[in-house]
Amino acid sequence: MTNLPATLSTLNAQISAITERLAPAQDEHVAEAIRSLLAAGLSLPGNMNPEKAPDVYAFALSKVSATGVRKAVAKLVRGEYDLKNRAFIPTPPEFADIARRETRELVDDLSRLKMHRESITFEPTIHDDETRARVRQLLKNFRAETEAAKSKNAELTEPLSDERAEYWRSIMALKDADNVTEEQKQFRRRIEKRVADTEATAEQNDRSAA
Numbered sequence: 001m002t003n004l005p006a007t008l009s010t011l012n013a014q015i016s017a018i019t020e021r022l023a024p025a026q027d028e029h030v031a032e033a034i035r036s037l038l039a040a041g042l043s044l045p046g047n048m049n050p051e052k053a054p055d056v057y058a059f060a061l062s063k064v065s066a067t068g069v070r071k072a073v074a075k076l077v078r079g080e081y082d083l084k085n086r087a088f089i090p091t092p093p094e095f096a097d098i099a100r101r102e103t104r105e106l107v108d109d110l111s112r113l114k115m116h117r118e119s120i121t122f123e124p125t126i127h128d129d130e131t132r133a134r135v136r137q138l139l140k141n142f143r144a145e146t147e148a149a150k151s152k153n154a155e156l157t158e159p160l161s162d163e164r165a166e167y168w169r170s171i172m173a174l175k176d177a178d179n180v181t182e183e184q185k186q187f188r189r190r191i192e193k194r195v196a197d198t199e200a201t202a203e204q205n206d207r208s209a210a
Contacts, residue, residue, distance in 0.1 A: 004120065011117045018110045022103060025066040030058045033073045034089065040077045042089045060092030061099060067106070068099035075102075 031054050044053050061069055079086050
């Protein structure tokens with residue numbers, strides 16, 4: 001069984017690390033990027049006012065991560081982009097688009113990690129009072145029986161009594177909630193197996209008696 005606290009701790013650490021890498025670029029990050037590109041011999045777009053360039057680029061890149069900006073700068077200096085004129089710094093909109101594309105993989109990774117975390121911590125929202133009560137009771141019974149099994153160091157595999165089997169058949173006949181936890185699903189499967197085992201034992205006894 002998965003160690004949920006350890007798994008959540010690892011997921012949270014990974015999510016925090018990627019979130020930090022995707023933090024928006026600050027003005028100083030953008031200014032440093034432009035200085036690096038100018039130092040590498042690239043020129044500002046011909047129609048751009050050099051005095052206004054830092055503010056314009058800072059605005060264009062304000063919602064782009066500093067990681068994306070740094071990656072874009074490195075690839076621009078190395079000439080890795082298929083640009084019309086590699087001697088010039090891309091225009092602010094082009095620069096922002098390039099930098100965003102450099103973090104697309106990180107954004108996808110963050111989305112997958114968050115979905116994974118949600119999938120293992122999801123608590124179903126059940127609006128029907130009867131269903132909510134049934135799910136709570138199932139979970140309570142599951143936990144109680146699991147603890148009893150642990151204390152006995154044995155699995156709950158013995159056949160159910162006829163009365164208990166009939167009780168669980170009526171419970172399983174009810175419609176499930178749209179969303180239940182994995183723990184509740186495991187409990188249901190466990191009960192279904194015990195009911196099936198009980199029925200198989202009863203059939204075998206009937207054949208033997210005949």
